[in-house]
Each structure stands twice: as structure tokens, then as C-alpha cells.
Amino acid sequence: DAGVIQSPRHEVTEMGQEVTLRCKPISGHNSLFWYRQTMMRGLELLIYFNNNVPIDDSGMPEDRFSAKMPNASFSTLKIQPSEPRDSAVYFCASRGTSGPYEQYFGPGTRLTVT
Amino acid sequence: GNSVTQMEGPVTLSEEAFLTINCTYTATGYPSLFWYVQYPGEGLQLLLKATKADDKGSNKGFEATYRKETTSFHLEKGSVQVSDSAVYFCALSDQTGANNLFFGTGTRLTVIP
Numbered sequence: 001d002a003g004v005i006q007s008p009r010h011e012v013t014e015m016g017q018e019v020t021l022r023c024k025p026i027s028g029h030n031s032l033f034w035y036r037q038t039m040m041r042g043l044e045l046l047i048y049f050n051n052n053v054p055i056d057d058s059g060m061p062e063d064r065f066s067a068k069m070p071n072a073s074f075s076t077l078k079i080q081p082s083e084p085r086d087s088a089v090y091f092c093a094s095r096g097t098s099g100p101y102e103q104y105f106g107p108g109t110r111l112t113v114t
Numbered sequence: 115g116n117s118v119t120q121m122e123g124p125v126t127l128s129e130e131a132f133l134t135i136n137c138t139y140t141a142t143g144y145p146s147l148f149w150y151v152q153y154p155g156e157g158l159q160l161l162l163k164a165t166k167a168d169d170k171g172s173n174k175g176f177e178a179t180y181r182k183e184t185t186s187f188h189l190e191k192g193s194v195q196v197s198d199s200a201v202y203f204c205a206l207s208d209q210t211g212a213n214n215l216f217f218g219t220g221t222r223l224t225v226i227p
Contacts, residue, residue: 004157033214043158043203045214056214091157100146100165101207103215105157 004106006092012112018080021109024073025094033103034067034077035091043091049075082113116141120204120218127194127225135189135221137178137204145206147171147180147187148215152201161189161202194225 005024013019025032033048047057052069060067064083069075079086089110093103121136139145146165150158162171167182176191189202204218 042219043217048214093158099207100148100163101215102146102148102160102163104160105150107157 004092004094004104006090006106006109008109009107010110010112012114013082014114015083016081017113018078019082019086019111019113021077021090021092021111023075023077023092023106025075025092026096026104027073028096029094029104030072030097031095031103032069032075033093033095034075035093036088037091037108038088046077079111082111084113087111087113116145116206116208116216118204118206118216118218121221122219124222124224127223129196129225129227130193131225133189133191133194133198133223135202135204135223137187137189137218139185139187139204139206139216141185141206141208143208145208147178148205148207149176149178149187149189150203150205150217152203152220154200158203194223196225196227199223199225 007022031050034046037043046059047067049069067077089108091105091108093105095103117140119138148163149161151161152158162173164171164180167180169180171178178187178189201220201222203220205215207215
């Protein structure tokens with residue numbers, strides 16, 4: 001299995017631009033998680049989906065952030081408009097349907113907003 | 115509620131030294147416990163896991179034992195290498211799997227030759 005795939009690996013954009021991050025979970029997994037990691041705040045859960053349905057989006061910082069999972073093999077995290085404080089590494093992780101419920105992480109997207 | 119408290123770093127050790135990173139947890143029921151490792155510039159990788167009391171997870175020379183009586187899951191390695199330099203995260207999953215993993219804050223380990 002190829003593992004969790006994220007694209008792009010690096011993104012540099014200017015303040016105010018729209019940014020879309022993409023994730024392909026491991027085939028057969030039914031839960032998908034988006035995280036953000038910064039030096040200041042560590043690892044933060046933004047949102048997670050079960051069976052393509054958003055379950056908990058309480059970690060989404062504000063309305064500028066949105067996430068979708070149109071099917072079991074694809075998810076996007078969109079930031080519009082982007083701001084410099086959004087600069088971080090964004091990780092996607094997926095999880096299978098049975099215990100012990102470990103998550104498998106992608107390599108991350110390093111976002112820099114100038 | 116569920117939470118994980120992890121030893122604060124950073125930790126700096128000489129090669130071949132013994133490593134312990136402490137992790138304690140609070141949870142209802144019977145959670146599963148995990149250690150993840152994050153090498154520089156990479157995502158988190160599952161290092162080892164344990165699903166019930168007294169289970170010992172092990173991988174790459176690392177070990178951790180699920181201690182329900184002390185609510186702990188300390189990570190140990192007998193002889194660290196420079197290549198073990200990374201950030202280590204302790205995490206738990208509740209027994210239903212209905213929720214997210216609960217992560218500790220991470221401990222940065224640097225091993226010097």
C-alpha cells in the first residue's frame with residue numbers, strides 16, 4: 001500500500017490567495033483526520049471525517065478554513081483567504097474500521113504564506 | 115475525559131545511553147496506547163502500540179508496557195543511536211474508537227555521537 005498521500009508537499013503563496021491541500025487516505029480506511037503542526041502550538045486536530053461525513057470540526061480555526069471529503073478516497077482542506085499565521089505543516093491521517101484505532105499519517109504539506 | 119501527559123524535553127543523550135520518556139494517561143475504560151515518532155521533515159509514524167493492561171509493545175529496539183495500575187506507558191530503549199534523534203509522541207485511543215487520538219505534546223530527543 002502506498003500509504004496516505006498528500007499534495008502538494010510544499011506550497012508558498014501570498015497573503016489573500018486561496019490554498020487547497022489534498023489528501024488520499026489508505027484504501028479501505030473509513031476515517032480521515034486533518035492536523036496542523038506549528039512550533040508554537042504543536043499538533044492540533046482541525047477536523048475529522050467518518051465515512052466521508054464530518055464528525056468534529058471544532059478545531060477549525062475560523063471560517064476561512066473549510067474541508068470536504070466527496071468520496072472515500074479523497075479529501076481537501078481549503079484556506080480562503082490565506083494569512084501569514086496559517087503558515088504551518090498540515091498533515092492528513094487515516095484510520096481503519098477496527099481497533100486499536102491507530103492513525104496513519106501522510107508526509108505533510110508545508111505551507112508558507114508571505 | 116481522556117488526556118495524555120508526556121515528559122517535557124528536550125532530551126539529549128550520548129550514543130548507546132539508556133532512554134526513558136515518561137507518559138501517563140487519564141482515560142475512562144480501557145484505552146489503547148501508542149507511541150509515534152516524527153523524524154525531521156516527516157510525518158508521524160506509528161512506533162509501537164499496546165491494547166490492554168500488561169501488554170508490551172516493541173519495535174526497533176524500543177519498548178513500552180501498558181501499566182494500568184500506574185496509568186503509564188513509558189517508552190524505553192537500552193542503547194540509543196544517532197538515528198533515533200526525533201520527536202516522540204505518546205497517544206491514546208478510547209476503546210470505542212469513536213473519537214480522535216489524544217496526543218501528548220511530544221518529546222524531542224537528540225542523540226550525540
